[in-house]
Amino acid sequence: MEDHKNISFESMCVHAGIDEYEFGSVVPPIYQTSTFKFKSAQHGAALFAGEGKGHIYTRMSNPTIEAMEDSVAALEGGAKALGCASGMAAINVVFATFLSAGDHVLCSQAVYGPTNTLLRTVYTRFGVEVSFVDTSDLNAVKEAMRPETKLVYIETPGNPTLAISDLGEIVKIAHEGGAKVCVDNTFMSPALQKPFEFGADVVVHSMTKFLNGHADVVAGIIVVKEPSDYSPLKKVLNQTGGVIDPFNSFLVHRGIKTLALRMERHCENAQKVAEFLEKHDLIQSVTYPGLRSHPHYFTGLKQHKGHGGMITFHLKGGYDAGEIMMNSVKLCQLAVSLGGVETLIQHPASMTHFSMGPDARKEAGIDEGMVRLSVGIEHYKDIIKDLEAALYEVGEALTVKQEKNLFR
Numbered sequence: 001m002e003d004h005k006n007i008s009f010e011s012m013c014v015h016a017g018i019d020e021y022e023f024g025s026v027v028p029p030i031y032q033t034s035t036f037k038f039k040s041a042q043h044g045a046a047l048f049a050g051e052g053k054g055h056i057y058t059r060m061s062n063p064t065i066e067a068m069e070d071s072v073a074a075l076e077g078g079a080k081a082l083g084c085a086s087g088m089a090a091i092n093v094v095f096a097t098f099l100s101a102g103d104h105v106l107c108s109q110a111v112y113g114p115t116n117t118l119l120r121t122v123y124t125r126f127g128v129e130v131s132f133v134d135t136s137d138l139n140a141v142k143e144a145m146r147p148e149t150k151l152v153y154i155e156t157p158g159n160p161t162l163a164i165s166d167l168g169e170i171v172k173i174a175h176e177g178g179a180k181v182c183v184d185n186t187f188m189s190p191a192l193q194k195p196f197e198f199g200a201d202v203v204v205h206s207m208t209k210f211l212n213g214h215a216d217v218v219a220g221i222i223v224v225k226e227p228s229d230y231s232p233l234k235k236v237l238n239q240t241g242g243v244i245d246p247f248n249s250f251l252v253h254r255g256i257k258t259l260a261l262r263m264e265r266h267c268e269n270a271q272k273v274a275e276f277l278e279k280h281d282l283i284q285s286v287t288y289p290g291l292r293s294h295p296h297y298f299t300g301l302k303q304h305k306g307h308g309g310m311i312t313f314h315l316k317g318g319y320d321a322g323e324i325m326m327n328s329v330k331l332c333q334l335a336v337s338l339g340g341v342e343t344l345i346q347h348p349a350s351m352t353h354f355s356m357g358p359d360a361r362k363e364a365g366i367d368e369g370m371v372r373l374s375v376g377i378e379h380y381k382d383i384i385k386d387l388e389a390a391l392y393e394v395g396e397a398l399t400v401k402q403e404k405n406l407f408r
């Protein structure tokens with residue numbers, strides 16, 4: 001499928017990156033090979049010199065990987081993409097490509113824990129200055145920009161607080177200051193949010209999440225808007241070696257075919273679950289981009305086509321109550337990660353954002369009582385029934401604890 005520009009997003013999910021294959025195979029074959037035979041010594045030398053088409057070695061390129069990369073590049077509306085071994089591998093390649101000693105990076109306060117930890121504990125060792133900023137506050141972004149700011153790195157909605165940052169306005173501020181903008185689009189996927197339409201330069205994904213969608217692959221991707229950004233990123237990826245493998249590329253490419261359908265259901269279910277939680281007596285607060293009570297609801301409306309599958313909430317009774325709830329669910333799985341077909345529940349402070357430590361968590365607004373839900377594509381009634389039953393257990397246990405004065 002050469003021309004994806006004139007077809008709808010839903011059709012692109014099915015056809016982008018798909019070519020003509022031997023034997024008329026409808027899906028891309030899995031080239032599970034580490035290396036490719038040259039036709040001659042001259043052919044090998046020409047490929048190494050960058051002349052002519054062909055593959056050399058799978059760390060450098062592979063047809064199965066390229067098919068998946070073309071698909072994600074088309075879905076994001078970017079020029080090219082680079083498949084990586086994980087979301088963190090993708091993020092690391094972006095940092096290693098665009099940051100040097102003496103440079104400054106401005107990063108959203110609400111980001112996946114290891115993204116924060118990587119910048120704070122590794123890149124600072126190499127002389128990179130890092131500021132974590134509440135990027136939902138445009139004044140804070142303006143104030144944090146420095147002449148040495150080379151990269152503005154945004155996660156929106158942010159993990160796990162679901163803070164929403166205004167992409168268009170941040171891009172303006174960053175570009176005026178001469179910085180590139182990289183957006184982690186994992187939580188929304190290109191089905192709901194297209195950062196390039198707001199002027200971003202680079203998009204990264206943990207494809208482990210919604211893009212693959214089936215909780216059976218760890219993978220990442222970098223997408224560039226301008227072809228000129230591709231080659232420096234590709235060199236660093238090739239040299240650092242964090243590439244995706246052909247089989248995982250095949251699986252992700254297969255998962256992408258149902259992305260549009262899955263995202264519709266994630267959004268519908270999450271809206272219903274968020275509304276259920278918001279009304280429940282034992283819930284203190286719910287954060288979901290589709291609730292009018294979300295502090296950045298209107299910013300979200302400007303840049304999202306749907307509000308996504310992620311919800312955070314606080315129970316009355318704090319962490320004690322959260323722990324009982326996580327131990328009581330049956331359909332919802334107590335596990336980290338997100339974006340798969342099954343509903344997952346987890347506790348950011350002790351799990352996904354544990355590595356940040358208490359101070360960085362406090363700064364990012366991740367308190368000890370927060371519980372995060374990744375709403376799957378089961379029937380919403382079953383998800384709500386499971387949460388309702390778990391909340392009943394919470395209520396019972398809280399009554400006993402209150403009676404015995406057992407609160408921590």
Ligand code: LCS
Binds near residue numbers: 186220336352
């Ligand atoms: N970006 C975001 C927004 C993420 O949520 C994650 C992982 C990553 C990047 C890193 O991707 P990975 O290397 O795992 O493919 N988030 C996880 C989470 O919230 N729970 O477990 C993993």
